[in-house]
Amino acid sequence: MASSDSNGMIQHQPPSGNANNHSANDHRNPHHHYHDEEAGSGPGSAKLGDYESSGDPFDIPQTKNASLETLKRWRQAALVLNASRRFRYTLDLKREEEKEQRRRMIRSHAQVIRAAVLFKLAGENQIVIGPSATPPTPSGDYGIGLEQLVSITRDHNISALQEYGGLTSSNDHILHQVKGVSQLLKTNLEKGITEDETDLIKRKHSFGSNTYPRKKGRSFLRFLWEAWQDLTLIILIVAAVVSLALGIKTEGVKEGWYDGGSIAFAVFLVIIVTAVSDYRQSLQFQNLNDEKRNIQVEVIRGGRTVKISIFDIVVGDVVPLKIGDQVAADGIVISGHSLAIDESSMTGESKIVHKDHKAPFLMAGCKVADGFGTMLVTGVGINTEWGLLMASISEDTGEETPLQVRLNGVATFIGIVGLSVAVFVLIVLLVRYFTGHSKNPDGSTQYVRGVTSASKVVDGVIKIFTVAVTIVVVAVPEGLPLAVTLTLAYSMRKMMADKALVRRLSACETMGSATTICSDKTGTLTLNQMTVVEAYAGKKNINPPDESSQFHPVVSSLLIEGIAQNTTGNVFRSKDGASVEVSGSPTEKAILSWAVKLGMNFDLARSESMILQVFPFNSEKKRGGVAVKLNDSEVHIHWKGAAEIVLSACTGYLDSNGCLQSIEEEKEFFKAAINDMAVRSLRCVAIAYRLYELDKVPADEENLAQWALPEDDLVLLAIVGIKDPCRPSVKEAVNVCQKAGVKVRMVTGDNLQTAKAIALECGILTSIEDSTEHNIIEGRVFREFTEKERERIAMEVTVMGRSSPNDKLLLVQALRKRGEVVAVTGDGTNDAPALHEADIGLSMGIQGTEVAKESSDIIILDDNFASVVKVSKPFFFI
Numbered sequence: 001m002a003s004s005d006s007n008g009m010i011q012h013q014p015p016s017g018n019a020n021n022h023s024a025n026d027h028r029n030p031h032h033h034y035h036d037e038e039a040g041s042g043p044g045s046a047k048l049g050d051y052e053s054s055g056d057p058f059d060i061p062q063t064k065n066a067s068l069e070t071l072k073r074w075r076q077a078a079l080v081l082n083a084s085r086r087f088r089y090t091l092d093l094k095r096e097e098e099k100e101q102r103r104r105m106i107r108s109h110a111q112v113i114r115a116a117v118l119f120k121l122a123g124e125n126q127i128v129i130g131p132s133a134t135p136p137t138p139s140g141d142y143g144i145g146l147e148q149l150v151s152i153t154r155d156h157n158i159s160a161l162q163e164y165g166g167l168t169s170s171n172d173h174i175l176h177q178v179k180g181v182s183q184l185l186k187t188n189l190e191k192g193i194t195e196d197e198t199d200l201i202k203r204k205h206s207f208g209s210n211t212y213p214r215k216k217g218r219s220f221l222r223f224l225w226e227a228w229q230d231l232t233l234i235i236l237i238v239a240a241v242v243s244l245a246l247g248i249k250t251e252g253v254k255e256g257w258y259d260g261g262s263i264a265f266a267v268f269l270v271i272i273v274t275a276v277s278d279y280r281q282s283l284q285f286q287n288l289n290d291e292k293r294n295i296q297v298e299v300i301r302g303g304r305t306v307k308i309s310i311f312d313i314v315v316g317d318v319v320p321l322k323i324g325d326q327v328a329a330d331g332i333v334i335s336g337h338s339l340a341i342d343e344s345s346m347t348g349e350s351k352i353v354h355k356d357h358k359a360p361f362l363m364a365g366c367k368v369a370d371g372f373g374t375m376l377v378t379g380v381g382i383n384t385e386w387g388l389l390m391a392s393i394s395e396d397t398g399e400e401t402p403l404q405v406r407l408n409g410v411a412t413f414i415g416i417v418g419l420s421v422a423v424f425v426l427i428v429l430l431v432r433y434f435t436g437h438s439k440n441p442d443g444s445t446q447y448v449r450g451v452t453s454a455s456k457v458v459d460g461v462i463k464i465f466t467v468a469v470t471i472v473v474v475a476v477p478e479g480l481p482l483a484v485t486l487t488l489a490y491s492m493r494k495m496m497a498d499k500a501l502v503r504r505l506s507a508c509e510t511m512g513s514a515t516t517i518c519s520d521k522t523g524t525l526t527l528n529q530m531t532v533v534e535a536y537a538g539k540k541n542i543n544p545p546d547e548s549s550q551f552h553p554v555v556s557s558l559l560i561e562g563i564a565q566n567t568t569g570n571v572f573r574s575k576d577g578a579s580v581e582v583s584g585s586p587t588e589k590a591i592l593s594w595a596v597k598l599g600m601n602f603d604l605a606r607s608e609s610m611i612l613q614v615f616p617f618n619s620e621k622k623r624g625g626v627a628v629k630l631n632d633s634e635v636h637i638h639w640k641g642a643a644e645i646v647l648s649a650c651t652g653y654l655d656s657n658g659c660l661q662s663i664e665e666e667k668e669f670f671k672a673a674i675n676d677m678a679v680r681s682l683r684c685v686a687i688a689y690r691l692y693e694l695d696k697v698p699a700d701e702e703n704l705a706q707w708a709l710p711e712d713d714l715v716l717l718a719i720v721g722i723k724d725p726c727r728p729s730v731k732e733a734v735n736v737c738q739k740a741g742v743k744v745r746m747v748t749g750d751n752l753q754t755a756k757a758i759a760l761e762c763g764i765l766t767s768i769e770d771s772t773e774h775n776i777i778e779g780r781v782f783r784e785f786t787e788k789e790r791e792r793i794a795m796e797v798t799v800m801g802r803s804s805p806n807d808k809l810l811l812v813q814a815l816r817k818r819g820e821v822v823a824v825t826g827d828g829t830n831d832a833p834a835l836h837e838a839d840i841g842l843s844m845g846i847q848g849t850e851v852a853k854e855s856s857d858i859i860i861l862d863d864n865f866a867s868v869v870k871v872s873k874p875f876f877f878i
């Protein structure tokens, strides 16, 4: 497959064989390179090993990664008769391949068109190197028409952007090249479009909506048609016909139809029930898919961050992007810091692409791999490659669970054995009959060659056939797999009612055999409603924490500057200033609200300094930083993050008079303060800053983007304690697990003391004395053990604090090595490898990122641990 990029150069994509391999190895998740990179050993090989060692052909490993290879072997071993009904896993794979092919087709199609246009323009001498583009043609209410807009994005036509750009923005946050397009689209790049209904409708009218026609599912008749095409059923149908014919022949129409009729009725019943259940399941999957696709995304409208359905995004919208998000529509980067996009879902190449003003075009359907930013939407729905792709593939994945596959296999196997026995009996009886060995009750030989009349022979043979048919009918257990299908369909419906979105049906089953659950703390065990309840400014404990008069003005203005700039959240103040809306991650929200109470005017604070460089917060480093330049050219670097980590980088603090003091002698005091808050289950965040010399800051953009923010020599401004109460239902849920013999472990990014306090509160730990050596462990300690030691320790670990997402993966790996069946909950993008590695990955519907959801088997819609338990409870006690 060859494709041309925007310069018309030919690039070679991997040959189709490769792509097939790719999907064959892991049909479930096209993003499995996450796993491959981080986990080392691929899942496929491990699972295959499991299979080999078990040696039992009926033993499909109970893991979700039951690979194609396993199924293929299994299929050979069990002589499967109707592959399409028995092995939907393979169907699933075919669909994946089909998807991949479509994707390539759409891409090459778009590229051919693009190449043709470029060629034509070149012929007409319209392409000149440098800024040159056809001027925008106004259309309707907007300065640019749909066609033109779409082609700019599709062709990654930067020169057109610059051409339209015209004026240079006074505000350097905004890449001025987007300015022109945004004006044509009547968008304010900072405040977005207005929330006005009529404006939205106008935009939809001019540029389309972010939806695509859905491919119709199969009709009921198709299911009916498929339902009877099963060898066991065909055997039964034949048996019914034969039996009917025989019965009528021997006993007359009135009496003789009973046997055949009842077999036919049974077959009919099975066909109908199978078809109905398959059909309902396909409808259910369609609903599931709709729900899966109906992602809630944030957009900025009227200066306010609002959550809307992805389908409601319109051209001109300003969409904030953060790590883990799915790019909701085609667009152009407005501003961004270390913004990197994983385009593998669209291009098939697992390459992370950095986006800035040189490569500002974003493709819908890709994932944000790093950093954050905002984008201007320029293409929606069917005008994007993603939309074309979605419209052209149907997604009713009628997968079967391992248990179903196994039972179906057993049923077929028994059916075949029955059939063979019947045929064997038939042959023996026929041979006996025709060789004159069978006798009537009166002792006379039944068949004498040349003597017995033809009609007698027919009767005799018919009797023999009846025996054979009876054996077949008794032997074929067609209802068995059906029973499982019905049960699972029921449990899936129940799960939906219990607030869980099942992405893979087999997960329901696996969940039943889970022996341990590794749960997140924040949001899953706790409510994720965070408020700052304690604050230290310098050594002074501020009480109440938002009493602004207790802060020295120097401290509070530095705090406000740091909090307003060093955030991915947003504060919206209504025109009259009466209501304030804070958005962002729960921790951010808590800190922003606190700052608002201290008198922060968000917009004003942000306009007073200019951001030079950002280090976005991530769970690995547990801190985030920003460098800002003030109007007087002073440079401040603000850091905010896990308290003890930031504290260890501090060399000074500002005391209650706003004077700089050395922190050396006071470190113990601050550590004790943090510990004191943590044991009361508060999450501690420290805020610090430092001065920096402007001439040490890289001047040119290239180096500035690469600049690693200095993070030593910090001055501590404040430490806050954030309360996040336990969910009320959690204690009971943990109890249910423990009763069912399922061990609950907490793996959290929070401080060990905080983790311990929450674990006590929700019953994961019964008492502090309960702790053995490795029971409560820090992520850092755990990761430094050797692999063998980790395996040994893992079983003991109940609470892991200050863990990075990779520690979670290590724990899951170690537990699985010890033969545990592990369920893992996760929300962050970095949790994807652990979710993937687990036997059952559970992601969070509200706080979870798209990447995490995609790597999980079950999405817990309300983020609640109690729902996790509710989902699996019926299975625990089987």
Ligand SMILES: Nc1ncnc2c1ncn2[C@@H]1O[C@H](COP(=O)(O)OP(=O)(O)OP(=O)(O)O)[C@@H](O)[C@H]1O
Pocket (backbone or CB within 6 Å): 520, 521, 522, 523, 585, 587, 588, 617, 618, 619, 620, 622, 623, 624, 640, 641, 642, 643, 683, 684, 685, 747, 748, 749, 750, 751, 803, 828
């Ligand atoms: N937005 C933020 N800015 C600065 N620091 C933060 C922010 N969010 C969290 N922190 C700090 O980072 C620490 C851990 O964050 P991390 O993302 O690893 O955990 P989490 O996912 O929030 O919790 P859990 O793992 O229990 O779900 C917190 O204890 C807090 O001190």
Ligand SMILES: [Ca+2]
Pocket (backbone or CB within 6 Å): 520, 619, 749, 827, 828
């Ligand atoms: Ca987490």
